[in-house]
Amino acid sequence: MATELGTETSSSTRARALALYRLMSKIHHGDKRVRKGLSSGEIAMSYWPVDGQEAMSAGAALALSDADQLVTTYRGLGDVLAKGVDLPGYFGEILGRSSGLSKGKAGAMGIYDPAHGIAWTTGIVGAGPLIANGIALAAARRKTGQVVLVSFGDGATSIGYVHEAMNMAALWALPVVFFCQNNAWAECTSYDRYTRTAQLSDRAAGYGMPGATVDGTDPHAVYEAVSAAVGRARAGDGPSFVEATAYRLQGHYFGDAMAYADPDELAAKRGDPPFARYRAGLLAAEVASATELDGMDAEISAEIDAAFTSAVESAPPEPAELKRDVFACNGSELAAGGVHANIPSGESEELGLVQAIHRTLDRAMAADDSILLLGEDIGDASGGGMFKVTAGLSAKYGEDRVLDTPIAESSIIGAAVGASLAGLRPVAELMFMDFLGVAMDQIANHAAKVRYMSGGRKGAPLVIRTMVGTGAGPQHSQAFEAWAMHTPGLKVVWPSTAADAAGLLNACLAENDPCLFIESMKLYYGGGKGPVPVADYVIPLGQADVKRTGGDVTICTYGAMVHTALEAAQRLEKEGVSVEVVDLRTLVPLDLATVVTSVRKTTRLVVAHESVGFCGPGAEIAAAVGSELFGTLSTPIQRVAASYTPVPRAGTLEAACRPDAEQLIEAIGRIV
Ligand SMILES: Cc1ncc(C[n+]2csc(CCOP(=O)(O)OP(=O)(O)O)c2C)c(N)n1
The missing domain is CATH 3.40.50.920 (Rossmann fold)
Structure with missing residues (x-):
């Protein structure tokens, strides 16, 4: 239902009212169809209902253009249906069928449909905003005019990720709309049992962005608030926080009887569901006749039913699918073997590890403007990095390609994941490998999972450079390569010489999957020094020496x-x-x-x-x-x-x- 970028979202109030009704009806019938399938035993799966939240997703989606991007969560049926997801592919995916968008490998927690602006979905509470920043960063860099709306629950606002993301987005004036669907429950815990914040939008001011709380049962209110936020983002004025409040009318998951809810309150809310209320309002205001709305409902319901039935009837994935899509070209944890590349002979220069890595980054950035660097203190204004690996690069390539970040490792990697989803090749620096744990969710649950969860349609071509320290005690000297090796989907590289570092880093920069590039502080101090060919070269990954x-x-x-x-x-x-x-x-x-x-x-x-x-x-x-x-x-x-x-x-x-x-x-x- 979204319109072309930059045009009016609706030509008349009536048209808008009907457009919102259509979207709400689609969500209502989609949610109902899944729950009907579950209660009848026709299907079996985990499902997070959206009954009561139709107006939120509908209002937000109508405020976006087709080209705008959505990042959502496991409770994303409303968001993705309203954004225009491919319906048979969506139902196939949540049912774990081969016809699913990702061949049934990701499920409802991993809906990825870039053709319809669905840029990512996560099952990790609060992780989406970090990734949304990276997608927005790419949009801003490429001047696409796109806005990224990231949808998350009220419970998610308690996790640090959301706070980090809001700070970074405001700092960099990213075109993001933080859209909080406050359905009164953080799983089974009520709002007043997890926060003392009067309303969640109050927090926005703390990060230097506007915040608004609107009635999430009124699609027009949501549409107006999100439209204002989208307009602001599109104009280059940065992010906003929009909180829409409603009441989740079903359990956290299908089958959850909500024994924790006040029965009277629940009954009252269920007696006045937003979709029925909106319909009654349209009829009362004579915006549409019952026949018109019934016709729309019937058409939508039939479309949903056909897509759902086709998914139910489609085959499960073949067992051979299991091992596909961990890496590009179905690569695995073991190297394929074959002829080993030699470091080229010819003129060489004597370089230390730091200089070799610096030279490689410098040349790669000159050759490919999709490469950008993110990290703490890496820009020249902050000293060019703790070990000067990136010194001079921001002066040469600009601060929009060498980004000094807040001290927020999850944000750094999340932004890199998002930017890689949006077509850039980020190189993120984690100052010490000990900080891997701080960003591990983005590394293990997101970067490493993109290819598999997209069913092989997309990888996350990012490089994480990190360093193993020495002489710095228990929290600044650890080597965690085993964590990374134990995470399918991540390539792991650890050079021993300056010459190897240059060739291996070049290989990582050309990879289509995430690479963890480990550097040894010991080798910075001289051990890695040696002749490095002046000519550029690649040492393919998976070749021991x-x-x-x-x-x-x-x-x-x-x-x-x-x-x-x-x-x-x-x-x-x-x-x-x-x-x-x-x-x-x-x-x-x-x-x-x-x-x-x-x-x-x-x-x-x-x-x-x-x-x-x-x-x-x-x-x-x-x-x-x-x-x-x-x-x-x-x-x-x-x-x-x-x-x-x-x-x-x-x-x-x-x-x-x-x-x-x-x-x-x-x-x-x-x-x-
Ligand atoms: C990091 C993380 N912690 C816990 C969970 C388990 N979990 C799944 S949904 C959920 C509730 C989240 O509530 P909220 O953010 O309000 O979103 P809603 O489910 O209401 O849409 C929890 C705790 C998770 N998926 N991720």
Whole structure:
């Protein structure tokens, strides 16, 4: 029902009233049809009803243009139907059918229909606003004139994400409408039991944006408030917060009997449902006749029913679908193998890790204006980054491409996810890897899930650069690569040299899926320095590198530990032990083939990493090599890794916690 960008949304009051009725009717009949299917046993699924919230979604959708973007939630039936979702694809998706928009892989919590302006849906309460910012950032950068409306519940306003998102959106004057559907319940908890804020829109002023609370049972009131917010956003005046209040007439989920609600209040609300009230109002004001409205209802109901029935009758996805769409081209956690690329010969320059990464970002930004950087203190006005990796880039490419962010890691990654959904290639910096947890929902539940939840239609081509510290104690020295490796959908890269860093970062920048690019603080301080070809080059992900050849034992490692392994190998050479050092370079996809080839030759393996040994990547690699080469191994596989402790501040204790060359030599001594 939305109109062309920039034109009037309705030519007359009557037309608008009928347009709102049509949308409310569509939502009402859609919701009713799903609940009918559930109560009759025709279908079985989790469903979050929207009975009572029709006017909210209808009023908001009518205020948007077709090109405007919607981000919504699991309780999104009203929002997406009003925005014009493909109905058979929608019902197929919520029913988990192959005909679904995402082949049934995402369900109602993951509706993605970009052709109809449905930019993302999340099942994580409060996460949508962070992503909406990124979509809006892309729209603003590309001057598309689009506005992003992000819809969320009142309960979501208690989570930090929403606050971070509002702050960032206001700071950057992003074209976002924060649309809070206050249905009086945060799941089963009533409003007055989770906040002392008189009305949620009061909070908007704290972030420097206008806020309004309107009657969410009146579609005109919602339409007017959202239209004003959309107009403001479209004019470049930034975000607004619109709270629409109503009462959820059904349980939080289908089957929830609402035993927690006051029965009298619930009965009174159910006795005066907004859709019926709006219809009665139109009839009383003689805006339309009962015949006209009945005709509209019948037509809509038939359309809904046909789409629903086609979904019910469509086939479930084939089992082979399970492993598709984790990565582009159906790539998996293991590298495909094949010919390994060489770092080009020719002229080189001596660079440290910081300089190599800086040079790579600089060249990539010059070549591709869809690349933008986000992070804390990365702009020149803030010093060009804690370790100066990005120094000079904002001066060269502008502050709209090198964005200094608030200290808000979820916002940084959320904005990157949104921007990647909207066609940009963001590079987000998380200053220390210890802060991964602060942004983990955006990383694991969103960035890593985009391809799968879109049924392979879209990836999130973003790079997260982060650094493993040293000498900085328990909260600034941790290596969490195992978390990332355990999250399907995320590529994980950890270079050991400046030359590898340049080639691998180039590969990440060309990827169509999210990459976690890990840097070692230790290597910033000199260990990673070496010759880097002047010519540009790519080291494809999933290609390990044999950094030293040997015949007696293989050390398989990555990152700063590669240098420790090389030191151990050099010392052992004097004792007549020949050590091969395999630098994995990429942890996902893992180049198991190169490790297996090496161990087939040496028949002995030591896996080493500086992160905690217990349940660490070494366990996975040891198990994989053990299964592959059981009959070939001449000794048990050894693991050398950090102790099962936090990383202590005291230098002596950190040295004892982290594996060193001595421990590698000891481990090799046990098997050679
Ligand atoms: C981060 C997170 N915490 C908890 C949940 C479980 N949960 C699902 S819906 C919901 C209630 C959210 O209430 P509200 O934001 O008011 O939205 P509504 O369901 O009313 O649309 C909760 C707690 C979740 N999905 N995500």
